[in-house]
Amino acid sequence: MIYSVFMPGRVSIFVTCILDQLFPKAGVAMVAVLERLGYDVEFRKEQTCCGQPAFNSGFHDEARAVARHFLDVFDGAEHIVVPSGSCTSMISHHFADIFAGDTKMLQRVHAIEPRVHEFSTFLLNVAQTDDVGARFPQRVTYHDSCHALRELGMKDVPRRLLRKVKDLELIEMDTAEECCGFGGTFSVKFAQISSGMANTKVDSILKTGASHVVSVDSSCLMQLRGTLSRSGHKVETIHLAEVLAAR
Amino acid sequence: MRENTRQETLDDPKLQLALYTATGRLMDHRKKAIGGGKVPEYQDLRTRAAAVKRHTLDYLDVYLTQFEAAVQANGGKVIWARDGAEAADFILSLAKEKGESLIVKSKSMTSEEIHLNDRLIKHELETVETDLGEYIIQLAGLRPYHIVAPALQMTRYDVSTLFEEKLGIAKDDVIENQTMTARRVLREKFLAAGIGITGANFLVADSGAVVIVENEGNARLSSSAPKIQIAIAGIEKMIPRVRDLGVFLALLGRSATGQALTSYTSILSGPRRKDERDGPEEFYVVLLDAGRTKLLADKEKRESLQCIRCGACLNYCPVYRKVGGHSYPWVYSGPIGKIITPQFQGKEKDPWLPFMSSLCGVCAEVCPVKIDIPKILLALRRESQKSSDDAGAMKWFARLMTRPWLYRLAASFGLGWLGRKDGVWVREVKWPASSGPLKDWLAVRDFPAPPEQSFRDWWEKRRK
Numbered sequence: 001m002i003y004s005v006f007m008p009g010r011v012s013i014f015v016t017c018i019l020d021q022l023f024p025k026a027g028v029a030m031v032a033v034l035e036r037l038g039y040d041v042e043f044r045k046e047q048t049c050c051g052q053p054a055f056n057s058g059f060h061d062e063a064r065a066v067a068r069h070f071l072d073v074f075d076g077a078e079h080i081v082v083p084s085g086s087c088t089s090m091i092s093h094h095f096a097d098i099f100a101g102d103t104k105m106l107q108r109v110h111a112i113e114p115r116v117h118e119f120s121t122f123l124l125n126v127a128q129t130d131d132v133g134a135r136f137p138q139r140v141t142y143h144d145s146c147h148a149l150r151e152l153g154m155k156d157v158p159r160r161l162l163r164k165v166k167d168l169e170l171i172e173m174d175t176a177e178e179c180c181g182f183g184g185t186f187s188v189k190f191a192q193i194s195s196g197m198a199n200t201k202v203d204s205i206l207k208t209g210a211s212h213v214v215s216v217d218s219s220c221l222m223q224l225r226g227t228l229s230r231s232g233h234k235v236e237t238i239h240l241a242e243v244l245a246a247r
Numbered sequence: 248m249r250e251n252t253r254q255e256t257l258d259d260p261k262l263q264l265a266l267y268t269a270t271g272r273l274m275d276h277r278k279k280a281i282g283g284g285k286v287p288e289y290q291d292l293r294t295r296a297a298a299v300k301r302h303t304l305d306y307l308d309v310y311l312t313q314f315e316a317a318v319q320a321n322g323g324k325v326i327w328a329r330d331g332a333e334a335a336d337f338i339l340s341l342a343k344e345k346g347e348s349l350i351v352k353s354k355s356m357t358s359e360e361i362h363l364n365d366r367l368i369k370h371e372l373e374t375v376e377t378d379l380g381e382y383i384i385q386l387a388g389l390r391p392y393h394i395v396a397p398a399l400q401m402t403r404y405d406v407s408t409l410f411e412e413k414l415g416i417a418k419d420d421v422i423e424n425q426t427m428t429a430r431r432v433l434r435e436k437f438l439a440a441g442i443g444i445t446g447a448n449f450l451v452a453d454s455g456a457v458v459i460v461e462n463e464g465n466a467r468l469s470s471s472a473p474k475i476q477i478a479i480a481g482i483e484k485m486i487p488r489v490r491d492l493g494v495f496l497a498l499l500g501r502s503a504t505g506q507a508l509t510s511y512t513s514i515l516s517g518p519r520r521k522d523e524r525d526g527p528e529e530f531y532v533v534l535l536d537a538g539r540t541k542l543l544a545d546k547e548k549r550e551s552l553q554c555i556r557c558g559a560c561l562n563y564c565p566v567y568r569k570v571g572g573h574s575y576p577w578v579y580s581g582p583i584g585k586i587i588t589p590q591f592q593g594k595e596k597d598p599w600l601p602f603m604s605s606l607c608g609v610c611a612e613v614c615p616v617k618i619d620i621p622k623i624l625l626a627l628r629r630e631s632q633k634s635s636d637d638a639g640a641m642k643w644f645a646r647l648m649t650r651p652w653l654y655r656l657a658a659s660f661g662l663g664w665l666g667r668k669d670g671v672w673v674r675e676v677k678w679p680a681s682s683g684p685l686k687d688w689l690a691v692r693d694f695p696a697p698p699e700q701s702f703r704d705w706w707e708k709r710r711k
Contacts, residue, residue, distance in 0.1 A: 015702045017648070021658050022695050024702035043706050048648040054641050056606060058628030062645035069649045146607040179565045183605025185637070188687040190603055192257050195691035196569040197605070200267075226692035229672040 008038035008127065012077035014070075014116075016087045016218070017049040023218045026239035030083045030119055033134075033244050037127050046073045051098075052090040056184050060098050067095050071108050079126060080116045083241050085148025085216045088118040093151055118148065120158045120216055120240055130160045136246045137167035140238075141210040143201070143224065144177050145217035158216055158240055165243060175204040182223035198227040205235060213237045248387040248409070251400075253574035262400060266571050269399050273562040276505025277613070286501070295494050297617035300553035303452075303485050304543060310452040310485045311534070317455025321517025323530035330537045331361025334479060337533060338363075338444070339370050341475070347372075347441030351433075351473060353459070353466035354378035355446025356556055357481050357535060359391055359578040360591075363444075374444075375436045377465040382429055386413045392572035394579065395503050395558035400571055433465070443469035443527070445515075447480035448555065449495060450532070453488045456516040457532060460499060460509040467513050476527040478515070481535050483543075483552040489514075495555060498615035502557035538591040548623050551586050553616040560610035560620065566603060576600065582610035586623040594627065598634055601627035655703070662697035671696040 011034055015027040034041050051066030070091065074080050082088045092113045099105040123129055142162060148154045162170050181187065181197025188194075201224060205213055213235060215221050221237035228235050256262055281289045303310055315325040328334035342348070350367065352358065352374055364385065367374045376385040380398040384391060387409055391397035398406075407420040410428060419425065445466050449458040457478040459466045470476045486495065492514075500506040519526030542552055561567045561581030572580035576597045577588040585600055601624045610620040632638065647654050665676055672693040676685060688694055700708075 017654075020702040021662055022697060024698055024700065024705055027702040028705060043703070045703065046651045048651055048654045051645075051648065054644055056625070056628070057637050057641060058625065058630070058632040058635070059637070059641040059645075060629060062641045065645045066648040146605070146609075150608040150612055177609075179605050179607035179609070181565065181605055183607070185684075186602065186605045188684040189599075190566075191687045191691050192254065193566055193569050193603070194605070196257055196263075197565045198692065200565070200568075222695060223692070226672065226688070226694060229693040230674070230691070 008040075009078060010040040010042060011079045011081050011122075012042050012044060012074060014047055014050075014074070014080055014082045014087070015043065016082065016084045018218050018222070019083055022222065023239065026083055026218055026241050029239065029241040029245035030081070033123070033132050033241060034081065036132060036245075037123075037129065039127075042077075044073050044077075050087045050090040052087060052094075053184055055090065055094055055098060063098050067091075067098060067109075068105070071095075071105075071112060074112065078115065079122065080112070081119055081122045082116060083119045083216070083239065084218065085118050085145045085152055085154060086219060088116055088121075089147040089151040091116045118152055118154065118216060120161055121152070121154060123161060123244075124157050131164040132161070132244050134164075134244045134246055135166035135168075136243050138211045139169040139171060139209060140212040140214050140243070141171050141173045141205060141208045142176060143173075143180065143205075143213050143215040143220055145215055145220045146179050148216050149177060154216070158214070161240065161244060162214065165246075168243070171208040171210055173201075173204040173208050173210075175201055178204075180220045180223045182219050184219075187223060194223070195227065198223050199231075202227050202231070202233070206233065211235060212243075214240050214243055216240050248389060248405075250389060250573040251571070253570050256571045256574060257569060262571065263569070265400060265402060266568055269396065270562040270568050273396075273504065273558070277502060277559060277562070278505075280501040280505035280507065286497070292494055292498055293615055293617055296498055296555075296615060297553065299486060299491050299494065300555075300616050301550065303487055304483065304549060304552055307482065307485060307543065310487055311482060314450055314452040314455055314485060317453065318517065318530075318532055319455075321455050321530070322520075323455065323517045323532060326531055326533045328533050328535045328537075331363065331366065331535075334361055334533050334535055335363060335366035337531075338367060338442075338477060339372065341477075341531070342367075342372055342442060345441060345475065347475070349436065349440045350374045350442045350444055351377050351436050351440040351469045352381075352444045353446065353461065353469040354381050354397070355444070355479060356391070356394055356578065357446055358444065358479055361535065361537060363479070375433070375440075377433050377437070377469055378461070378463060379426060379429055379465075382433065383409065386410075390573065390578055392580070393558060393561055394556050394581070394583070395561075400573075437468050437472045440473045442475045442477060443471075443473035444477045444479060445470050447478050447484050447532075448499065449486050449492060450480055450484045450534075451487075451489050451492065451514075452485055454516055456489065456514050458492060459513045459515065460496070460511065461513075462504075462506075462510040464511055467511050470513065470515055471525050471527065474527055475529045475531070476515070476518075477531045477533060479533040479535060481537070482539050483554075499555055499557050502559040502613070502615040542587075542590050545590070547626055548586070548590060550618050551583075551590060551623060553618050554583050554587070555616055556583075557615055559613045559615065563609045563613050565607060565609070566605070570603075582620045582624075583618070586618075586620055586627065589627055594631055595634070598631050601631065658701065665697055667699050668696040669698050 051063040054062035095109045181194040225237040383398040393399040518530040567581040
């Protein structure tokens with residue numbers, strides 16, 4: 001009998017608030033992929049949000065309260081897998097900012113940082129696979145979400161996974177790295193600018209002739225699909241986890 | 248001519264195209280200049296430049312004193328100006344003393360910042376901008392649209408109409424002819440002017456030099472044709488040594504216009520010496536504070552002063568590319584304008600400004616001196632939270648997100664109200680959700696109808 005060097009264990013998933021309430025399918029897909037790889041997936045029921053909306057608006061007290069709740073909920077988890085670049089970055093990069101000067105809390109934050117993984121990075125770095133046996137016979141284009149790209153440095157990771165998906169054709173758009181215009185409260189405070197940015201992106205998506213736009217962040221996809229839908233375009237948006245779960 | 252408002256800019260397809268193409272061209276030039284392994288040490292240069300700037304700001308008092316001594320040793324004079332009024336007063340009294348009434352000026356954002364032209368013209372000192380873009384916006388009576396390209400929004404047709412109106416010449420929309428017109432008008436001014444005012448890209452402490460980079464040669468003429476040269480610069484323009492200059496010159500041109508080096512780099516140190524043929528007879532450097540020392544005292548945001556005004560953050564900013572330069576309240580636009588305007592002009596004046604950003608971070612990525620603009624935007628947002636309309640909403644957000652039962656309850660009520668339907672995107676919603684943030688969202692794009700069940704509902708059912 002051959003033993004794999006790598007033994008899958010238990011992972012705790014953080015299904016972000018926007019996924020939980022608006023895009024549960026992406027969460028379900030993530031569970032499917034992780035279980036397919038042999039992981040024992042746990043979902044801690046008390047989880048809510050990472051606190052980013054408060055942090056980005058400048059409300060550190062509120063962000064700290066939510067962050068503390070997150071740290072309590074995920075206490076002791078070996079791996080925390082998150083289907084969002086933005087929320088991952090909030091935890092692994094900005095929790096330390098909001099608890100600056102608080103040695104006790106920083107200790108907890110620094111302990112959790114290396115255990116928080118964006119979903120696709122987890123597959124590559126921890127599960128050590130770029131082929132999860134998916135098949136998705138579509139022409140897709142990938143949207144780099146700003147936080148995944150610039151804060152987590154994930155340019156290649158999702159693309160490596162996509163290239164291993166059977167029958168999938170990946171076409172790069174010319175503005176892959178440009179912001180979709182979501183930006184949290186920015187999308188409603190400056191709706192016209194936000195929408196202008198989304199339209200620029202949509203033009204570039206349409207040029208690729210892709211049937212699906214893939215991303216690791218549902219918030220970007222909500223912005224893009226909302227814009228595509230408003231202008232009557234049929235292009236679908238889909239979370240990377242859903243592509244990887246398809247067979 | 249008047250400025251377009253933010254909404255007018257967004258609604259004007261011609262202006263949108265002009266903005267997008269002009270900034271896009273500058274982005275392409277920068278990419279070509281640093282990409283493809285052309286400058287393998289590019290990231291090291293940024294690291295070095297940021298470190299030099301940080302160090303200089305930390306020891307600015309030392310370098311300012313050293314600079315003044317060096318300028319004096321070269322036969323020049325340093326004037327310390329606390330604000331724009333003091334800077335203008337010095338120039339006015341000097342002009343009066345020397346009996347000069349015509350000033351030629353090369354491009355300087357610092358002078359724009361203190362409205363120097365207005366101050367001088369009010370006292371009947373004719374002050375003429377000699378950079379082509381600046382000359383155009385001076386004629387048009389507009390603020391610079393872009394730190395590097397002040398007339399970026401204007402087409403050749405706009406310029407044709409402007410020249411007809413202001414210079415009384417026949418309409419001509421050939422760019423070369425327009426340039427020749429400006430050149431003809433300005434040549435006479437250069438020859439007649441008694442004072443030349445320039446800005447400074449860098450001030451070099453160990454040699455008392457003022458460094459100016461440009462492409463038109465007008466700064467070199469402004470600093471050499473008139474008898475008197477005055478360079479005006481913010482105190483943060485300092486770098487310690489001539490040998491540090493190379494790092495910055497390698498970065499500035501490439502970041503701004505994609506040039507390895509601009510057409511002209513002038514290193515001006517003092518008036519003409521006995522054995523020299525060219526140069527001014529008198530040489531002054533006006534060092535401006537105007538809020539900079541206050542910023543210097545702020546450790547968290549001090550790095551805002553590292554800026555070398557290359558404009559790369561404007562060109563790459565998806566917000567600037569939509570709203571253009573005149574949608575920002577001050578003379579500095581784009582991401583850098585967003586962080587320095589509140590710090591110089593007061594945070595109460597335009598509290599919305601730091602929020603006009605999706606925090607995409609591309610500005611920090613392209614900044615040649617590594618200013619963490621998103622970090623500073625977040626700090627400014629934090630400082631403005633007391634006056635923010637969001638305070639109530641954020642209190643509720645924290646309450647909801649720290650009480651899982653309340654979160655579930657609120658979600659099931661709130662979203663249930665919208666009507667649960669899988670895979671449907673809605674264009675309008677029932678009251679009361681039709682007011683508030685959802686209304687603003689729906690004004691421009693559709694919203695996903697909440698699905699039949701949330702993830703946690705699915706998970707619970709699956710366990711059973």
